[in-house]
Amino acid sequence: MKVYFETSALGFYFDDRSPAERDAVRLLVHRASREGVEGFVSDLVLAEIEAAPEPTRTRLLRLATSPTFSLLPVTEGARELAEAYVTEGVLPKAFPADALHVAIAVLNRIDVIASYNLRHLVRHRTVAEANRINRGRRLGSIDIRSPEQIP
Numbered sequence: 001m002k003v004y005f006e007t008s009a010l011g012f013y014f015d016d017r018s019p020a021e022r023d024a025v026r027l028l029v030h031r032a033s034r035e036g037v038e039g040f041v042s043d044l045v046l047a048e049i050e051a052a053p054e055p056t057r058t059r060l061l062r063l064a065t066s067p068t069f070s071l072l073p074v075t076e077g078a079r080e081l082a083e084a085y086v087t088e089g090v091l092p093k094a095f096p097a098d099a100l101h102v103a104i105a106v107l108n109r110i111d112v113i114a115s116y117n118l119r120h121l122v123r124h125r126t127v128a129e130a131n132r133i134n135r136g137r138r139l140g141s142i143d144i145r146s147p148e149q150i151p
Contacts, residue, residue, distance in 0.1 A: 039070070
């Protein structure tokens with residue numbers, strides 16, 4: 001299974017204030033390093049981590065650039081697909097990075113996005129509408145779940 005780790009999911013890896021979420025992310029990262037789960041991040045994830053304050057930025061960059069994860073680029077095709085998600089109302093115009101995360105994952109044939117963005121991404125409507133657009137473009141489907149929901 002190919003899992004794209006969206007920034008909000010990785011952000012909980014070191015968060016001792018949220019032990020349930022922290023432990024779910026750590027387990028999924030462990031699976032990505034040892035148990036047949038392929039872990040992915042993107043240049044967008046790295047850019048978002050760069051905006052975090054220290055020492056969080058350094059810790060998350062070290063994690064995201066570890067051999068556990070393969071790095072996916074932000075392509076023009078991903079930007080165009082993200083724009084379609086926004087134009088079609090799948091994701092809000094005010095949060096274009098959310099749409100770009102989904103587009104990067106779809107174009108790289110990722111099975112599931114791990115995210116704690118419950119407001120925009122981890123929603124049945126978002127998944128259904130993104131997949132409607134994907135079908136119309138003859139692209140694969142995507143699932144978006146919080147880490148503890150990923151089998």
